[in-house]
Amino acid sequence: MQxxxxxxxxxxxxxxxxxxxxxxxxxxxxxxSWRVDSGRVIAHAAHRERFERCVGxxxxxxxTAHPLLWSGSPAGTNTVDADWRRIWADVLxxxxxxxxxxxxxxxxxxxxxxxxxxxxxxxxxxELALRPAPEARPLTKLVTRLxxxxxxxxxxxxxxxxxxxxxxxxxxxxADALLIDDRGVITEAAHGTVVGWRGETLVIPxxxxxxxxxxxxxxxxxxxxxGVPRVEGELxxxxxxxxxxxxxxxxxxxxxxxxxSPVSMLDGTRLGLDVARVRRWRPRLExxxxxxxxxxxxxxxxxx
Numbered sequence: 107m108q109x110x111x112x113x114x115x116x117x118x119x120x121x122x123x124x125x126x127x128x129x130x131x132x133x134x135x136x137x138x139s140w141r142v143d144s145g146r147v148i149a150h151a152a153h154r155e156r157f158e159r160c161v162g163x164x165x166x167x168x169x170t171a172h173p174l175l176w177s178g179s180p181a182g183t184n185t186v187d188a189d190w191r192r193i194w195a196d197v198l199x200x201x202x203x204x205x206x207x208x209x210x211x212x213x214x215x216x217x218x219x220x221x222x223x224x225x226x227x228x229x230x231x232x233e234l235a236l237r238p239a240p241e242a243r244p245l246t247k248l249v250t251r252l253x254x255x256x257x258x259x260x261x262x263x264x265x266x267x268x269x270x271x272x273x274x275x276x277x278x279x280x281a282d283a284l285l286i287d288d289r290g291v292i293t294e295a296a297h298g299t300v301v302g303w304r305g306e307t308l309v310i311p312x313x314x315x316x317x318x319x320x321x322x323x324x325x326x327x328x329x330x331x332x333g334v335p336r337v338e339g340e341l342x343x344x345x346x347x348x349x350x351x352x353x354x355x356x357x358x359x360x361x362x363x364x365x366x367s368p369v370s371m372l373d374g375t376r377l378g379l380d381v382a383r384v385r386r387w388r389p390r391l392e393x394x395x396x397x398x399x400x401x402x403x404x405x406x407x408x409x410x
Contacts, residue, residue, distance in 0.1 A: 135214040136160045137262035140320075140362045141239050143395065145203035148362065150398040152320040158190055160260045161213045161230060168215060169230045175216055178234030185231070193232055195400055200236055208239035208363060212262070239363065245370040245379075246282065246359040248300075249275045250343045253285035253293045258315040268296040282359070284343055284372065287315070292341040294319075298361035300341070300369070302354030303380070308336040309354060321360040324394050325387065345375040356380055365391055 138157035140147055147153075161169050176188035180200045188196075193211075201207050216231040251271045257263040271283040275296075283296040292311055294300055299319035302309040308329060310322070329336055342352040349355045356378055357369035366388045368379050 133214045133217070134164070135212045135262045135265070136164055136260065137210060137212050137265060139208055139210040141242075142201050142207040142209065143239075144205070145201070145397050146395040147398050148365075148391065148395045149320040149324050150396075152323055153362070154190075154194060156261065156318055156320065157211055157213075160262065161232075164257070164260055164263060165213070165215065165230050168228055169213075172229050174213075175229050175231040177231065178211075188232075191400070197234060198398055198400060200234060206239040208237045210235045210237065243281065243364045243367050246298075246364070246367040247280040247371040248282055248284040248295060248359070248369055249278050249280040249373050250286050250290075251275070251283040251296075253287055253315065255285075255315075258293065259313075259317060261317045271296045278374075280371075286343045290342050290344060292343050295359060298359045298364070298367075301358050301360065302341045303356040303358070303383070304339075304349070304354055306334065308334060309339045309341060310336060311341055312338055319360060321362055321365065321391070325360065325366070325391055328387070328390055328394070343372065345372045345377060356383075 136157065138153055138160075140150060140153045173187035173189060174193065175185050176193050176196070177185045178193070178200065179186060179196050197209065197211065201209055211232060211234055213230050213232045216229050251274065255264040255267065268283070271285075275281070275283040282298060284300060285293045285296060287293060292300055292302075294311065294316040299316065299322045300311070301322065308326075310326070326336060339353055341354050341357070344352050357372070359367045359369050361367075366384060368384055369377055370379065371377060
């Protein structure tokens with residue numbers, strides 16, 4: 107979330123995007139974040155496409171009839187009219203080339219206090235938060251929670267609710283909540299995509315109730331090039347059932363902050379882990395990182 111869009115509780119502002127959503131619980135927002143290591147990003151174009159698409163789907167004419175309001179200029183100016191190219195150029199210029207970062211873009215309808223003019227209240231305001239990134243989490247513990255999201259395919263609008271779920275999961279020693287439907291079938295995690303391995307086949311939950319995962323998109327292409335079979339299927343969140351009944355032998359948690367993070371425990375039950383498979387695919391995913399391009403060119407000559 108792809109798929110959502112997140113990290114361990116207790117990692118401060120960089121842990122995910124739910125901190126902003128909690129402060130603006132009444133504001134419906136689209137959120138996008140990605141990990142930057144020494145200026146390099148995995149699937150930056152996919153993050154950009156997902157954010158723009160979700161903004162258009164959620165806000166409709168407000169996102170297209172007028173220029174966007176942009177408050178993230180590295181020059182420190184007040185809110186300005188901007189198009190997407192200006193916004194992404196400013197974002198890329200703002201992120202340092204050294205160290206690890208977890209920038210977040212958010213978009214919501216401008217409130218009266220944020221609008222410079224009355225007509226701006228019907229416009230979309232885009233904001234940038236630049237945060238240091240924590241270390242990637244090698245393994246992930248999950249607890250199941252019923253999936254009651256209103257916008258399951260958009261990243262951001264449900265974050266206040268998802269933040270509550272993850273806080274509840276943290277009380278049980280877990281990093282995140284595993285979302286399930288009323289039949290116990292996995293949709294995704296509150297802040298990540300969850301996929302399964304059945305033997306040597308990757309099993310991906312149906313896309314109708316999950317965010318389009320950017321990390322999953324990259325991994326899926328890598329597996330396709332290697333001839334690894336991938337199917338869409340149901341994964342049941344019952345760690346005590348036989349693997350044939352639950353549909354998986356191993357679960358992977360995927361997101362931009364942690365990459366591939368195998369699920370080590372589900373509802374207090376330890377899960378099996380194919381260490382060799384993780385060691386094979388984790389570096390291959392990381393090798394796809396690159397300096398982001400703007401319209402085919404690095405901003406300000408970066409990486410040229």
